[in-house]
Amino acid sequence: MPVSDQGNAVTVVSEAVCEQVIGRQDAFTAVENVFAAMAKQNAYNFPVVREAIGHADALYGFKSGFDREGKVLGLKSGGYWPGNTRLNLTNHQSTVVLFDPDTGRLKSLVGGNYLTALRTAASSAVSIAHLARKDAKVLGMVGAGHQSTFQLRAALEQRDFESVVAWNLHPETLPRLAAVCEELSLPFETVDRKELCARSDVIITITSAFEALLDSDWVKPGTHIACMGTDTVGKQEVDPRLFARARVFTDEVVQSVTLGEAQHAIASGLIRETDIVPIGDVINNAKPGRTSDEDITLFDGTGVGLQDLAVASVAAELAVSENKAQILEL
Numbered sequence: 001m002p003v004s005d006q007g008n009a010v011t012v013v014s015e016a017v018c019e020q021v022i023g024r025q026d027a028f029t030a031v032e033n034v035f036a037a038m039a040k041q042n043a044y045n046f047p048v049v050r051e052a053i054g055h056a057d058a059l060y061g062f063k064s065g066f067d068r069e070g071k072v073l074g075l076k077s078g079g080y081w082p083g084n085t086r087l088n089l090t091n092h093q094s095t096v097v098l099f100d101p102d103t104g105r106l107k108s109l110v111g112g113n114y115l116t117a118l119r120t121a122a123s124s125a126v127s128i129a130h131l132a133r134k135d136a137k138v139l140g141m142v143g144a145g146h147q148s149t150f151q152l153r154a155a156l157e158q159r160d161f162e163s164v165v166a167w168n169l170h171p172e173t174l175p176r177l178a179a180v181c182e183e184l185s186l187p188f189e190t191v192d193r194k195e196l197c198a199r200s201d202v203i204i205t206i207t208s209a210f211e212a213l214l215d216s217d218w219v220k221p222g223t224h225i226a227c228m229g230t231d232t233v234g235k236q237e238v239d240p241r242l243f244a245r246a247r248v249f250t251d252e253v254v255q256s257v258t259l260g261e262a263q264h265a266i267a268s269g270l271i272r273e274t275d276i277v278p279i280g281d282v283i284n285n286a287k288p289g290r291t292s293d294e295d296i297t298l299f300d301g302t303g304v305g306l307q308d309l310a311v312a313s314v315a316a317e318l319a320v321s322e323n324k325a326q327i328l329e330l
């Protein structure tokens, strides 16, 4: 029988199994490694496709790429279905499809919803690990939506934080952050945005805002800020003048200047594309990160497909080794 007619074993990993097999530490390592590979040009994200499909108000798209170092090839497909809440489903839906880079054959189908939150939290956590002051004590959270508790838990593991302050446009969702802090026996306070900046050593913004929520003048020297919400043209979370004061880092420069938080600072001429450093260069010790306790470091976490592929690949491996994957013959 020609090779092409032989059966193809495909690993299927459900959302529930993903939650059982992969946690924050594995996600952190996978995301850190892929950022490092991207900076060495050993891993590439392909152009993103994102379209309004004219049905169910949905935005649908593909994020794909290839990591030559990790030998991970594939795509994350899905998008945003605003009516899903009525159906008791998450509005963001995604599935990761992995292919064998040696043959192009389908390798794994992996639920992408939990992994998206996990890899996004890993991204800001990697930025904190590499860029925040070692003596950071207060974490400020801007945003209290679905992603926020993942962000909070991952961030808290990076430094010896002693307390958390938080603000959200919709205060009714702040108790979900308070609950995590209570579980971890950490003091938690809701504050206004100016006080949040005055008190925080590390700030994470994870909102769907379309205007600056934080004024540059409020952010004190030494702060590390991870801007994680802006992943689309027109979205915005911080004052673009902050970029002119900060040392700026990102997951991928092309995305940062077009659809990330930096789009506004670039458009107003406050910084140039060449001012933005891929965090992989810091991980690889090819470029400096924080250079003094007074630096403001700003990480523009735009979210790249390779992050999804990296965590999905690890989830698939772990699910197989723990006998939790379903195997289908195609």
Ligand code: NAD
Pocket: 116, 120, 143, 144, 145, 146, 147, 148, 168, 169, 170, 173, 206, 207, 208, 209, 210, 213, 228, 229, 230, 231, 301, 302, 303, 304
């Ligand atoms: P969510 O809908 O659960 O929560 C949205 C959050 O933004 C809430 O805190 C809400 O109160 C707040 N918000 C909504 N409208 C606002 C406004 N106009 N001004 C200020 N705050 C506002 O969403 P989520 O899943 O928590 O995601 C939050 C954001 O992160 C989204 O914009 C999403 O697209 C983005 N995101 C980014 C990445 C990445 O890799 N960078 C990955 C996943 C999600």
